[in-house]
Amino acid sequence: MKLIITGGAGFIGSNFIYYQLKHHPEDEFVCLDKLTYAGNLSSLKGVMEQPNFKFVRGDIADRDFVCSLFKREKPDIIVNFAAESHVDRSILEPELFLKTNVIGTGVLMDACRKYGIKRYHQVSTDEVYGDLPLDRPDLFFTETTPLHTSSPYSASKASADLLVLAYHRTYGLPVTISRCSNNYGPYHFPEKLIPLMIINALHDKALPVYGDGVNVRDWLYVEDHCSAIDLIIREGHEGEVYNVGGHNEKSNLDVVKIILKALGKSEDLITFVKDRPGHDRRYAIDPTKIHNELGWLPQTKFVNGIAKTIEWYLDNKDWWQEIISGEYQKYYEKMYKNRI
Ligand code: NAD
Ligand code: TDX
Numbered sequence: 207m208k209l210i211i212t213g214g215a216g217f218i219g220s221n222f223i224y225y226q227l228k229h230h231p232e233d234e235f236v237c238l239d240k241l242t243y244a245g246n247l248s249s250l251k252g253v254m255e256q257p258n259f260k261f262v263r264g265d266i267a268d269r270d271f272v273c274s275l276f277k278r279e280k281p282d283i284i285v286n287f288a289a290e291s292h293v294d295r296s297i298l299e300p301e302l303f304l305k306t307n308v309i310g311t312g313v314l315m316d317a318c319r320k321y322g323i324k325r326y327h328q329v330s331t332d333e334v335y336g337d338l339p340l341d342r343p344d345l346f347f348t349e350t351t352p353l354h355t356s357s358p359y360s361a362s363k364a365s366a367d368l369l370v371l372a373y374h375r376t377y378g379l380p381v382t383i384s385r386c387s388n389n390y391g392p393y394h395f396p397e398k399l400i401p402l403m404i405i406n407a408l409h410d411k412a413l414p415v416y417g418d419g420v421n422v423r424d425w426l427y428v429e430d431h432c433s434a435i436d437l438i439i440r441e442g443h444e445g446e447v448y449n450v451g452g453h454n455e456k457s458n459l460d461v462v463k464i465i466l467k468a469l470g471k472s473e474d475l476i477t478f479v480k481d482r483p484g485h486d487r488r489y490a491i492d493p494t495k496i497h498n499e500l501g502w503l504p505q506t507k508f509v510n511g512i513a514k515t516i517e518w519y520l521d522n523k524d525w526w527q528e529i530i531s532g533e534y535q536k537y538y539e540k541m542y543k544n545r546i
Contacts (some may be wrong), residue, residue, distance in 0.1 A: 208236065208281045209232075209234070211237050212237075212283050212284070212304065213288030214261075215239040215246055215247055215250075216244050216245055216288075216393075217249075217393050217398075218329070221392065221428045221431075221432055221435075224438060225259070225436065234259075235377060236259075236279050237250065237262065238262050238275065239264075239444070240263065240266070240306075243289075243533060243537075244395050246393070246395075246525075246529070248387075248528070249393045249525070254503065259295030265306075267309045267310040269316070273317050276318075276321040283325045284323060285327045285329065286311060286314055286327065286329055288308050289306060289310075289362075289363070290302055290303045290306050291359070293333075293357045293482065293484060295397075296358040296362070300362075303362040307365070308366050311369055311387060314326070314339075315373045315379060317522070325381070326379055327383070327384070329435065329438045330367050330384060333356070333357070333363060333489070334353050334360055334385065335352075335353065335354060335489075336353075336356055336357060337486035337488055337489065340420065340422065340487050340488050345490070346490045347491050347493045348494075349375075349448070349495075353367070353368075362387070363457065367383055370383055371433045371445070375445075383448070384447075385491075386491075387424035387425065387450070387490075387491045388489065389425075389428045390427065390512070390515055391511065391518070392518040392529060396534065398536065399461065400465070403532065404465055404515075405519065407471045410471070412477040413477060414477055414542055415476055415478050416481050416482045419457060419459035420455050421486065422458075423456065423489055424454055424455050425454045425508055426511055427452075427504065429506065431450060437496075437500045438496070438500065441500055442500060443499070447490060448496040449496065450493060451490070451493050453490075455489075461512075465512070479545040496528040
C-alpha cells in the first residue's frame with residue numbers, strides 16, 4: 207500500500223512517519239509538506255534515506271500541484287495532518303487557517319474523488335467540541351457531543367470535519383476522522399505549552415502561564431495518537447468519527463510545576479500573564495468507542511511520557527536551538543511582549 211502523509215514534517219506527522227516505517231515496512235510513504243514555520247525537515251532526518259520513503263514539498267491548497275501528485279503517485283491512503291495548528295496564531299491571523307485547514311482539506315478530497323483512493327483520514331481535534339466546565343468532572347466529549355468552537359483554529363478544524371463527512375455522504379468518499387486531545391512528545395514545536403515551558407525553564411526565563419492557570423488539558427503521548435490513527439486507517443469503519451484520549455487531565459499550572467520539578471528549577475519562574483481571548487477551560491475525551499470497536503488503549507502514562515519528553519529536549523538541543531534562534535524570536539516578542 208502507498209500512503210500520502212500530509213504535514214509529515216510537523217510534530218505529530220513526523221512521529222507518525224517514524225511509527226509507520228517501524229510497524230509497516232512493507233508499505234510506501236510519501237510525505238507532502240509545505241514546510242511552513244512549523245515544518246522541519248530535520249525532524250525527518252532518520253527516514254530521509256529509507257527506500258520506501260519520499261519527501262515532496264508542496265501546498266495542500268494548491269489544486270494543480272495536488273492533482274499532479276496524485277496522478278503520479280497513485281496513493282491508496284491519505285492521512286491529512288497538514289494544518290495551521292496554533293490557537294494563538296489563529297487569533298492573530300485567521301485567514302491562513304481557513305485556507306490551509308478548510309480549502310486544503312477540500313482540495314485533497316477532490317483529488318481523492320478524481321483519482322480514487324481506499325481511505326481518506328482527517329486528523330482532527332477535541333477542540334471542535336468547544337470546552338467543558340471546570341466544576342463538572344463527570345462530563346466528557348463523546349463523538350456525538352455537538353460541535354461548538356471557540357477559536358478561529360477550532361472553527362476551521364470543525365469546518366473541515368463537516369466537509370469530510372459531507373464528502374462521505376454525498377460522494378461516498380471512504381473517510382474516517384479522529385479527534386484527539388492534546389499531544390506531547392518529541393519534535394513538538396516550541397510555541398506550544400510543554401516544549402515552551404521546558405525551553406524557558408532551561409534558560410531560567412519566565413514561564414508565561416495564561417490567566418489563572420487552572421485551565422485543564424487532557425494530555426496524550428504522541429506515539430499513542432499514532433497507534434490510534436494507524437488502527438483507524440487500517441481497521442476503522444468508513445464514515446466514522448473516533449475520539450482519541452487517555453483520561454489524563456491536568457491543569458496548566460500542574461503541568462508547569464511538574465516540568466520545573468523535573469528540571470530542578472524554582473517555581474518562582476512561573477509568571478501569570480494576560481489570558482488567551484476565548485480561552486477554553488477544560489478538554490476531556492471519552493475514548494470508549496475506539497476502545498470497544500478497535501481495541502485501542504494508550505500505552506504511556508503521563509509520568510513516564512513527560513520524563514521521556516524532557517529527556518528528548520535535553521538530548522536534542524540542536525533541533526530546538528536552531529528553531530528558537532530564527533524567526534521564532536520575533537514571534538515570541540510579538541506574542542508575549544504585551545502580556546507580561
Ligand atoms: P504542526 O503545526 O506541528 O505541523 C503542521 C505541519 O503541516 C507542518 O509540517 C507544516 O509545514 C505543514 N503544513 C502547514 N500548512 C500546510 C499546507 N498548506 N500544505 C502542506 N503542509 C502544510 O501541527 P501538529 O501539532 O503536528 O498537528 C498535526 C495535526 O494534528 C493538525 O491537523 C492538528 O489540527 C491536529 N491535532 C494536533 C494536536 C496537538 O496536540 N498538537 C491534537 C489533536 C489534533
Ligand atoms: O505560553 C503559553 N502559556 C499557557 O498558559 C502557552 C503557549 C499556552 N498556555 C496554555 C493555553 C492552553 O490552555 O496552555 C494550554 C495548552 O496550550 P497550547 O499548547 O497552545 O495548546 P492548545 O491551545 O490546548 O491546543 C493544542 O491541542 C489541541 C494544539 O496546539 C492544537 O493543535 C490541538 O488541536
